[in-house]
Amino acid sequence: MSNIVGIEHDRVTNTTSTDFPGYSADSAGSDWDLEKFKKSFNLYISYISERTANFDLVGLDTSVANAFRRIMIAEVPSVAAEYVYIFNNTSVIQDEVLAHRIGLVPLKVDPDQLTWITSEADEKDKFTDDNTIVLSLDVVCTKNPNASPDSTDPDNLYRNHKVYAKHLKFEPQGRQVELFANNPVVPCDPNILLAKLRPGQEISLRVHCILGIGSDHAKYSPVSTASYRLLPVIDIKQPIVGKEALEFQKCFPSGVIDINEKGEAYVKDARKDTVSREVLRHEQFNGKVKLGRQRDHFIFNVESTGAMPPEEIFFKSVRILRNKAEYLRNCPIGNLN
């Protein structure tokens, strides 16, 4: 069977892969073979920036690609605020809501610097310099003595009336002083608005940030999203020429279809297609084009929240998957052979 997922106007066909042993009687030698995999597997990197990575994984099974995606979202650990000790909060925003907002602020901490917290431990020695980052937030809003009198702009009238994530101050504990000397803990995005204040109001609190995973709470997820899509395939069955070609071109995002000097439409870059299936709405292209997606070509897009570079998140997900496999292999039930 082909490894093209069929895109019909009303349904998607051929969605599951069948290249595993025993699927059909004639599935010749489809035992998974490392050498074969090594040969066929490919990784192309489109771009990697500070926050995003876009790369293609070609020639691997959906289950593995999906495992990477799931692990990146839910199981790669990262650091986030978990305990907020509020000393004073006279602002309009309630303690729980403020704590929730602080919790969702992504922090620039290398999670490898911290160890896991033991939840059974006694409250007093639960938090150590090994496993906890302490941040503090102390903001008092005051009137601006130099405000121009006829102004109504709060930026001019008050000082500190907006509390941003950048106001969270890192308080290194114990050996953290040296450990984080070069890269102090800061919020990845300094301008996240946490609260608004008016003169006389203040917020004073301490935050304990610990290690966690995304399946516990979304704030521990190191990615804002990690997902993949399959590479689109556009197969022109019959030549489309002239005016029709222009119309055909319009059915796709710009850059997908081009028209050659003969006036015939050809697929220039199927990767740019968003698979809007617009072309299937047009009667005149009926039978002339076949849309599809390549089932073993995953275009990954990983957007980091900023704590780690996106590629590292991916590497970690691979490591975690490997550990899982290792674990399974070491399980008594896995050691049958």
Added chain:
Amino acid sequence: MTTTVKKEQSDSFEDLLNPVYKGKSLTDPINTAEDKWNLLPAFLKVKGLVKQHLDSYNYFVDTDLKKIVQANEKVLSDVDPDFYLKYLDIRVGYKSKADPKQIEVLYPPHECRLRDMTYSAPIYVDVEYTRGRKIIIHRDLEIGRMPIMLRSNKCVLNGRTENEMAYLNECPLDPGGYFIVNGTEKVILVQEQLSKNRIIVEADDKKGIVQASVTSSTHERKSKTYVVTKNDKIYLKHNSISEEVPIVIVLKAAGIVSDLEVLQLVCGDDSVYQDIFAVNFEEAAKLGVYTQKEALEYIGRKVKTIRRMNAPKLTILQEGIEAIASTLIAHLSVENLDFREKAIYIAIMTRRVVMTMNNSKLVDDRDYVGNKRLELAGQLMSLLFEDLFKKFNNDFKMNLDKILKKPSRASEFDALLHINIHSNNITTGLNRAISTGNWSLKRFKMERAGVTHVLSRLSYISALGMMTRISSQFEKSRKVSGPRALQPSQFGMLCTSDTPEGEACGLVKNLALMTHITTDDEETPIRKLCYILGAENINIADSSTLHTNGTFGVYLNGTLVATTRFPIRFVNSFRYLRRTGKVSAFVSIYTNVHQNAVHIAADGGRICRPLIIIENGKSRVTAEHLQKLKNGEWEFDDFLVNGLVEYLDVNEENDSLIALYEKDIFLATTHLEIEPFTVLGAVAGLIPYPHHNQSPRNTYQCAMGKQAIGAIAYNQFRRIDTLLYLMCYPQQPMVKSKTIELIQYDKLPAGQNATVAVMSYSGYDIEDALVLNKSSIDRGFGRCQVFRKNTAVLKRYPNNSKDILAGMRVNEDGEPIWQHTALGPDGLGEVGMRVQSGQIYVNKCVPANASESVLGGAQNGQQAPPQQAHREQPMVYRAPEPSYIDQVMMSVSDNDQALIKVLLRQTRRPELGDKFSSRHGQKGVCGIIVQQEDMPFNDQGICPDIIMNPHGFPSRMTVGKMLELVSGKAGVLDGSLQYGTCFGGSKLEDMSKILVEKGFNYSGKDMLYSGITGECLQAYIFFGPIYYQKLKHMVLDKMHARARGPRAVLTRQPTEGRSRDGGLRLGEMERDCVIAYGASQLLLERLMLSSDAFDVDVCNTCGLMGYNGWCPTCKTSETIIKMTIPYAAKLLFQELISMNIAPRLKLGDVF
């Protein structure tokens, strides 16, 4: 001054006047067909949604109050003929010398809410009275306090800017129109009634009865007069006349002596009518009544005389005259015994009966909105006030007489000293009526309960919806469809969707968006105007011409006042005068061809709405006018004054030809709708694309929109309400409607735009259950807060002791004990502390000897001991989940007792079983919460927040929801807000175009990947944002289970209900099942062992119960058998014994 006030008032509407408003800039070309909707915001700017309440209250305070006082202006003494007291003037809120704009209120409204006080202003009267020989004028005498309607012209909030409102802790979006009595917000709902002083003709086809009735209502009395047929003869019926009186006799008594004139007045020259009516002359002749005197005496004999004490006895003739003059058709006043007006009125009623006997189609429809009148807060208050004022004067007079009776007085009598004593009656009377909702008026023998309701502050919409609600006087339990049905005449006046389901269905209605309810207008000038316009005065008209062909009667408020031969010209010129502003805009005039009548209505309580006037097939509103409106040169009233727009009531609407759209105009068209979506009310206006939904769905949404949790008001964090639900992150809907903008729901929204995938997932989504994304919840989706008020009062006792607050108790280490963790040193919970079940948040202590008499302490000759013994009576928190202390308020209530209010807060994230709803009457509970990585995702990596089962669509037919999704998706991609306004809104075609442009499928269906397998789903999934509301029904407030727990004292059975930690009942039907199944041991266990098993000693000899192994009846212990029976059974036996029935148990062996 006035201009500045106007400018300030327009604060919240400012953005409507901004150069670019809702995508249109000032310089854009004006299209009259589309831009005429701008009249609607202009209308709401001058009128507002609750203007009817405010208008009515203002009318009451400014005009009606003075009329009431004028009608009861003198208080005379029965003892001293020289004494009098006369009310000169009455004012609410300001003294005679003071500025009427400066209202004296003690506290601003929000303080009244917090401190459980009444928001009121003093009522001042100026009186003139005699003291000895002198006449004294006393000004500014306070006779009581009047509750003030918020935002009325007596309210401190009237004409405030948004800044000033913020200073007063008020929300500028709050509509006002309610009262604050003892700290609770009370609304007087609009009451719907059959119109008064109008003839209604009804027929009972089965019994062959035709009856014309009129309910006469004046300040003094209410009575109903009927003209009915009985065996084809016509009679007059009235409550105070013991039997039916032949109509001819009544007419004769009223001065129409000649049979010819009777015939002329009733039938005119129509021979068919004459034939029908002729029998009635025989009836009168048979009874030997020929002259007026005979007729009056005949009636006089039938009158039920209820005379008050010491009233002089009247002769029969006088009784008859009295009956005609004041009892029948009481709303017409008779001067100098000139009954002609009344005679004509009765003749007209008779004529209507005769006409209906001839043609049964001429009956009136009781349910027709034109025959209804709405009674508003002002009218109800004025009824109440008049009653109280009369009682006040009566009490004053009694008091006066008592003192004046005493022959010798040391000092000169000053009436004023005695007026103040009762001053509390009016205040408490008004307060009590509003706070209980019981309107009991002695004059009309009226006992109405449930007139006022607590303003529902569940959401902004629920408060707004309450202000536009209309309740019907109809009985809820009656199974009638007529009054509940949707009347075609409701169009544009009453919302077609917003009515509750169930017993009140169709009886509780809501006003449409653009309506006005009239207040009373003076009759006399209109009557004079009729004569000026060429109509002939009825009192000088010849009876014979009254019903000749082509003569139209002119009826003013249901009373024939004139005739005209040129009705069309008359009506046209009258309308011309109204459009030019010579007559009040709310006076309606219309012709009724069947009755040959021109009706002019100037009474209060009619619903009317503005329409654009069309002349000669052209709209009078042109682009130029709309331009002026946009520039802010013109206001809505300018359109009215210039005769471009006019108000039509339901009856006049029937006389007009109204085009819905500009394209429908042709030569005969008289009016044009301003906007078609104004058929809906404020609450139904939230629904996007309601015209694509099945209509019950819109009705369901109207009920549910009121339960949605969201923002309530700008001052929501300052409020201390018994129960307050707030949403942490409310969003304005992606798909709005023009109504949403007009009522500013976008500023106080209740819901969030959830990305919805319409697909089946996991099986936990059957029966409308929703699948929620856990990460979305983590990030704040559907998160809400619940605030609960707890009140404590520190009482003072007669023996000088009082309740106190004790500080926290500490253990050996100096740490507070666990129960007192949340307390501060003052014994009150500290703001921000967590209270768990069993912990204390107000450590109140009551004196141990509170009941000891005051004298007991004094007798000992010593002062009360400084250290009085107190016993703790703390307020303990009891709930499954902990709360946080949000606010603590300590204040002094009216009676000088300390008032403590503690507001407790819970923040809740959505959980399994919480209820959600879209805006299309599609509610569902959360069935499962799924990890984000398990959720399906699209090419962009977007996961849905909610997965909804597609089975919700086919049977519900909520196409509007699908359109909302497509428009919402287009809006998201486009970065714009789309409109789903009723009969308009963004077109699906345009939305699809945007979707395709942005690289999506035109249908809104995306290709999704399964989050679990990672493979593509085989179907395309309808995927996009839909506005979801979180409803107030949450699992946390409802969950309940019990293994062991409290039992009722009497029966020893488990208590009932969640609040008492009760058991779950195995009821009759369940019992039947267990019996049928044969599970007898289970039956025994459920019904007895787990409930109220009780061991009794039964004596086998006498069959009665003993104790301790001893039968007191048989004086033996030999035959005692121990057995277990339900305690309830034992109780029953004993109760039977107590009433001399001895149930005896006969025990036998089972095996």
